[in-house]
Every structure is written in structure tokens, then in C-alpha cells.
Amino acid sequence: MSLLHADAYDPDAMMVHPRHQAMQPVLAQLIQQLRDCETAEAGVVFQRDLLARLLDVEKDYDAFKRAAKRMRSGKAPHPEAPEPQSGRDLADAETWRFEQEVCARLARQLRSVGDALAWRVFGFHRPFILALCRNQSPGMMFGKAGLPAELERFESACKEDGAFALLHDLTNCLRIGDLTVWDGVNPPRTDEIKTNPKNSRSAQLRRINQARAAVLEGGPLPGDNASELLYDLDLPLRTHLDVLRDALERAATEGIYATPVPGSRALFVFDQYACAQQGLSSEQFNERHQHAVDGALQRAGIAVSREDHNIYVTSLDSTARDPLRVPWANYPLHPVACARLIGDYAVATVETSGPVLTRLLQATGLDARWVRPPGKADLQQGEVIMEIHQQERLRSVTLPGGLTMTPGWTLQMRRSELDRYLMELLQPGTWAAGIKHVLAARQAGQPWPHYRNEHEIWV
Numbered sequence: 174m175s176l177l178h179a180d181a182y183d184p185d186a187m188m189v190h191p192r193h194q195a196m197q198p199v200l201a202q203l204i205q206q207l208r209d210c211e212t213a214e215a216g217v218v219f220q221r222d223l224l225a226r227l228l229d230v231e232k233d234y235d236a237f238k239r240a241a242k243r244m245r246s247g248k249a250p251h252p253e254a255p256e257p258q259s260g261r262d263l264a265d266a267e268t269w270r271f272e273q274e275v276c277a278r279l280a281r282q283l284r285s286v287g288d289a290l291a292w293r294v295f296g297f298h299r300p301f302i303l304a305l306c307r308n309q310s311p312g313m314m315f316g317k318a319g320l321p322a323e324l325e326r327f328e329s330a331c332k333e334d335g336a337f338a339l340l341h342d343l344t345n346c347l348r349i350g351d352l353t354v355w356d357g358v359n360p361p362r363t364d365e366i367k368t369n370p371k372n373s374r375s376a377q378l379r380r381i382n383q384a385r386a387a388v389l390e391g392g393p394l395p396g397d398n399a400s401e402l403l404y405d406l407d408l409p410l411r412t413h414l415d416v417l418r419d420a421l422e423r424a425a426t427e428g429i430y431a432t433p434v435p436g437s438r439a440l441f442v443f444d445q446y447a448c449a450q451q452g453l454s455s456e457q458f459n460e461r462h463q464h465a466v467d468g469a470l471q472r473a474g475i476a477v478s479r480e481d482h483n484i485y486v487t488s489l490d491s492t493a494r495d496p497l498r499v500p501w502a503n504y505p506l507h508p509v510a511c512a513r514l515i516g517d518y519a520v521a522t523v524e525t526s527g528p529v530l531t532r533l534l535q536a537t538g539l540d541a542r543w544v545r546p547p548g549k550a551d552l553q554q555g556e557v558i559m560e561i562h563q564q565e566r567l568r569s570v571t572l573p574g575g576l577t578m579t580p581g582w583t584l585q586m587r588r589s590e591l592d593r594y595l596m597e598l599l600q601p602g603t604w605a606a607g608i609k610h611v612l613a614a615r616q617a618g619q620p621w622p623h624y625r626n627e628h629e630i631w632v
Contacts, residue, residue, distance in 0.1 A: 231315035289502035400618025410624035436601035
């Protein structure tokens with residue numbers, strides 16, 4: 174069972190495309206450039222560089238989209254269309270559609286580096302991301318009517334006001350507002366930029382104000398559900414990300430590497446470059462991969478339940494799709510390793526067993542129950558997978574019909590929290606302590622928890 178959102182094309186076809194391969198050193202260079210940024214001026218230069226690359230990719234995306242549309246209607250591609258590099262039949266409309274999809278994927282990869290910038294300038298304080306991601310993705314920048322006005326405000330904030338401004342369209346995770354500005358005195362301010370200042374979109378302004386109030390004043394998160402609130406765990410975040418780093422290094426040499434992770438998890442990593450260097454055939458790859466996976470599952474104690482109750486998350490084709498995920502460029506990994514994860518040349522998968530994970534929490538004193546039916550299809554957004562009950566120290570009440578009501582609180586765990594436990598490799602003790610903290614607070618509604626020291630974890 175996977176959280177994978179697959180493209181319409183075989184990922185292997187994407188991997189060998191010259192444009193896709195050429196993006197790998199670009200991503201590594203951008204990640205290193207971002208990590209070297211020590212001043213506001215360097216951050217502005219970085220955004221200009223990222224913007225130029227993103228607009229180039231989106232311009233080609235738009236041209237390939239137009240060409241594919243013309244081809245489907247029996248016309249030739251327009252003269253300005255870029256030359257496809259896939260080596261496919263130029264007379265086939267699907268060739269141009271494939272080039273369009275490649276450019277869409279590359280745009281997401283570049284935006285994932287923009288996400289890393291957003292996390293960094295917000296001080297890795299997750300509440301800002303949780304609050305500002307709650308909109309639909311705005312789509313492409315190229316050809317956007319309001320882009321010139323946004324760029325003008327960006328430049329004036331940096332040059333004339335002496336402030337630092339962040340363009341939201343360079344990211345996937347910032348979906349409310351167009352620009353956030355730091356003036357060095359006040360909390361960051363998010364603005365909606367209008368081509369015509371007389372025009373205003375009250376709905377967008379309301380969401381901006383909701384996001385600000387949620388982070389700074391404890392108000393509800395943007396949306397229609399006033400019970401969704403940020404929740405400060407007041408606990409330090411502890412992870413096993415060193416296991417991921419070591420696994421990626423081993424896979425870069427061996428091609429395939431799998432290992433158990435504390436907390437009823439197994440981690441599988443494969444590196445396409447290393448597999449290619451070893452000349453593995455598909456049959457050899459599958460055999461070696463299965464052997465490594467089986468061994469890690471056994472050592473993690475989750476092999477028996479795999480068919481019905483195991484669940485996993487993967488890095489494959491997940492870049493800049495889920496705004497709640499920490500971007501790979503922020504993981505404490507070498508920039509080349511980050512680029513490989515972003516481009517799917519290295520793939521990490523983390524698997525667990527629902528019932529085994531429940532027993533792990535029960536061992537810490539939590540009354541946890543796995544509620545997801547066995548053998549169910551892929552996880553759905555917002556799906557409840559586990560319930561954790563905390564009973565109050567009050568007398569139970571007997572109701573008519575033989576029913577008994579026990580006072581207490583039930584915490585429902587949804588997909589996003591499990592995704593975080595798996596992909597961010599939280600230490601099980603940290604995870605269980607966070608759950609106990611939320612239960613003890615007895616906060617009604619839907620709390621969105623965050624830890625205190627994430628600036629010490631991410632790069």
C-alpha cells in the first residue's frame with residue numbers, strides 16, 4: 174500500500190531523458206548554493222537564479238503543451254517549439270506530450286529546492302508551513318498575469334525597503350499569498366500582490382490573516398474547520414535520519430541496501446547509478462532487491478503481517494507533491510544525495526506493520542488500536558488509520574440498553590502523521606511522547622503538532 178502519485182509515463186523512460194539527467198548537477202549546485210547563503214543578499218541572488226531556471230523549464234512546458242495540442246488536431250508543431258530530446262517519433266503527438274510531462278516533473282524538482290528555501294527562511298518553524306500550505310497549488314509561473322507585479326514588489330522590497338522577500342511561486346509549500354517579507358523587526362508578513370491595487374480578493378486576504386493568526390495568536394488554521402489548530406508539543410524532535418544517510422551511502426556503492434529501523438520499520442534504498450555501474454539485469458535487480466527487503470522485514474519483525482497489514486511510504490515521484498513533507502534538500506544529506514532523491518535516481522521506502530506499530534505504542538502505556546481494515550487499497554488523504562484512547566479518572570456511566578460510556582478522549586491518527594513517522598524516521602520514544610502530550614492536553618478538535626527544535630534537525 175503506497176502513497177505514490179504516479180506520472181502517466183513509465184518512470185524509467187523519464188530517467189533516461191537527457192533533460193532529466195541534465196537536471197541532476199543543477200539541483201546539486203542549487204542545493205549547495207542555498208546552504209551557502211549567509212546573507213539576505215545571497216538569498217535574493219539565489220531566488221533570481223532559481224527563478225530563471227524555473228521559467229526556462231516552464232516556458233518549454235508551455236511550448237510542448239501547445240505542440241501536442243496542435244498535433245492532436247492534425248497540425249504541425251508551431252515553429253518556435255523546442256526540439257524534443259527523447260529520440261521518439263516526431264510525428265507522434267504523444268512524443269510532444271511526453272516532453273511536456275518531463276518539463277512538468279523538472280519544474281516540480283526545482284520547486285522542491287524553493288521549498289527548502291522557504292523552510293530555511295522561516296527558521297525551520299513548521300507552523301508557518303502548516304499554515305501557508307492550505308490552498309490548492311497555484312500552477313505554473315510562466316505566463317502568469319500577475320507575475321510582473323510580484324517581481325516588481327520582490328525587487329522593491331529588497332532594494333528600496335532593505336527587507337528580505339520570498340516569492341511563493343518558487344515553492345510548492347507556500348500556497349497562500351504571493352510574497353512574504355521580513356523587515357528585521359516585525360514577524361514575517363505575507364502579502365497578496367495585485368496588478369491593479371484597487372482590486373482585492375477578500376477570500377485570499379482572509380486566508381492570509383487566518384494563517385498569520387494561527388501561527389502568532391493560536392487561532393484556527395485557514396479553512397472552514399475552526400477546530401484545526403497548531404499544537405506546540407514542547408518536546409525536542411529526535412530522529413534516526415543517520416540511518417537514512419548511511420543507507421544512501423551504502424546504496425550509492427552497492428546499488429541496493431535495506432535495514433531495519435527502530436520503531437517497527439524497515440528502510441529500503443536503491444541507487445540507479447550504482448545498479449547501472451554493476452550492470453544488473455532486471456532479473457538480477459529484482460532478485461537482489463527481494464532478498465534485501467525480506468531480510469530487513471524479518472529483522473524489523475514485520476514480515477509476517479506484510480500481505481494484509483503492512484503499509485509503506487516512498488520517495489518515488491513524491492517531490493513537491495505534498496506540501497506537508499519536509500523537502501529532500503533540507504535533509505541532513507550531501508547535496509548529491511538530495512538531488513538523487515529529488516530526481517528519483519535514488520529511492521527510499523519505509524515500511525511498517527499497523528498492528529505491530531500499535532503494539533509498540535501499547536508497550537509505552539498508550540491504549541492504541543489499528544482501525545484500518547486488512548488488505549485495503551492505497552491510503553487516502555485524511556484517512557483514519559489508528560485510534561488512541563485516554564480514559565479519564567472518572568466513574569463510568571451505564572446507559573439504557575446495556576451500553577457503558579467511559580469518559581475520556583480519543584485521538585485519531587491520520588495518514589499525514591504516519592507519513593511523518595515513517596519518512597522523517599522519528600525516534601519511537603519521541604513519537605510516543607508527542608502522542609501522550611497531545612492526549613494530556615485534551616485539546617478538542619484536530620491538533621496539528623510540531624516540535625520545538627527542528628532548526629537543529631534540518632539543513
